[in-house]
Amino acid sequence: MQTPISSHNNESTGLVLSACGSESTEAPAAAPPADSMTDTVTDAMTDTMTDAVEDVTEQVGAGMAEATGAVEGIVGEANDAMDVVSEPAEGQPAAGEGDPCSLSIEAGDTIAFSTDAMSVPSSCADVTVTLTHTGTMPKQSMGHNWVLLPETAIQEIGIAAARAGLNNNCVPDDPRIVASTEVVGGGESTSVTFSLDALDDGTTYGFACTFPGHWAVMKGTFTVSG
Numbered sequence: 001m002q003t004p005i006s007s008h009n010n011e012s013t014g015l016v017l018s019a020c021g022s023e024s025t026e027a028p029a030a031a032p033p034a035d036s037m038t039d040t041v042t043d044a045m046t047d048t049m050t051d052a053v054e055d056v057t058e059q060v061g062a063g064m065a066e067a068t069g070a071v072e073g074i075v076g077e078a079n080d081a082m083d084v085v086s087e088p089a090e091g092q093p094a095a096g097e098g099d100p101c102s103l104s105i106e107a108g109d110t111i112a113f114s115t116d117a118m119s120v121p122s123s124c125a126d127v128t129v130t131l132t133h134t135g136t137m138p139k140q141s142m143g144h145n146w147v148l149l150p151e152t153a154i155q156e157i158g159i160a161a162a163r164a165g166l167n168n169n170c171v172p173d174d175p176r177i178v179a180s181t182e183v184v185g186g187g188e189s190t191s192v193t194f195s196l197d198a199l200d201d202g203t204t205y206g207f208a209c210t211f212p213g214h215w216a217v218m219k220g221t222f223t224v225s226g
Contacts, residue, residue, distance in 0.1 A: 102128045107144040107209065107218065109135030109186065116220035118207060123226065124196055131181050132189040139185030143211045145169055146192065148178040148222055151206035158208060158215025170210045183211060196224060 101124035106114040120127050131146045133139075143166065149157055153176050160172040169182045179194035199205060209218035 100124065101126065102130070104130045104132065105146060106132045106134050108133065109137045109142050111209075111214050111217050113209070113218050113220060117223075118220060119223045119225055120196070121226045122196065122224050126193050126195050128191055128193040129179070129181070130189060130191040131184060133184045133186050136186035139183050139188070140166065143170070143183040143185055144209045144214070144218070145171065145181050145183045145190075145211060146207055147171060147180040147210050148194065148205060148207050149174075150176055151204045151221070154206055154208050154215055154219055158210050161210035161215065162212040164210075170212065172210075178205070180210075199224065 100121050103118055103120065105118065118129075129146055129148075131144065133144055135142060147157070153174075157172060157174055157177065160174065161170045164170055164172045166183060169180065171177065171180045178198050179192045181190040181192045184190050205222045207220055207222050208215045211218075
């Protein structure tokens with residue numbers, strides 16, 4: 001005879017099924033996709049970095065503007081000071097003016113003298129020539145000198161000057177050279193004084209810059225009048 005299943009056993013079975021999840025329960029809410037979370041974090045970081053960069057840019061811009069204004073002010077004051085210094089004292093002639101035996105010539109950051117003709121009266125016992133470099137480039141790359149020599153010797157001496165080198169002021173050892181200055185760079189000046197007695201009668205003289213490659217363009221005539 002079969003033994004009927006007790007209600008106690010039925011209850012136990014129901015508990016086991018319930019513990020194994022056989023009975024229906026509500027599913028938990030699905031977590032947001034990983035890509036969506038990544039996008040959210042990326043957007044937040046991008047906004048934060050953008051704001052930070054904008055703040056730094058504004059600060060740098062303000063600083064640059066302030067620095068530029070300060071530099072412009074300093075340059076303006078320096079130019080004003082230079083104007084005052086360059087003005088001759090009352091009753092005194094400017095450099096190269098009022099004295100026919102004192103000549104001035106300029107050259108800048110180009111291969112060119114400010115003049116291609118210089119002249120002095122024969123009454124000068126001595127002549128002083130002042131060369132001023134009005135540019136900013138150093139003498140190693142754009143140096144200038146002033147050399148007095150016979151016109152017919154400019155090319156030959158100019159070529160030889162390249163071998164003389166900067167240490168010798170680009171001036172070769174040649175007895176035909178009457179006078180020469182040192183090589184100067186931007187903002188510098190130099191002078192040379194010589195006697196007209198060193199010039200030979202009947203010889204046409206000229207001047208040139210013998211820095212390598214300059215002599216072909218930077219040259220002119222030097223005459224004694226009267």
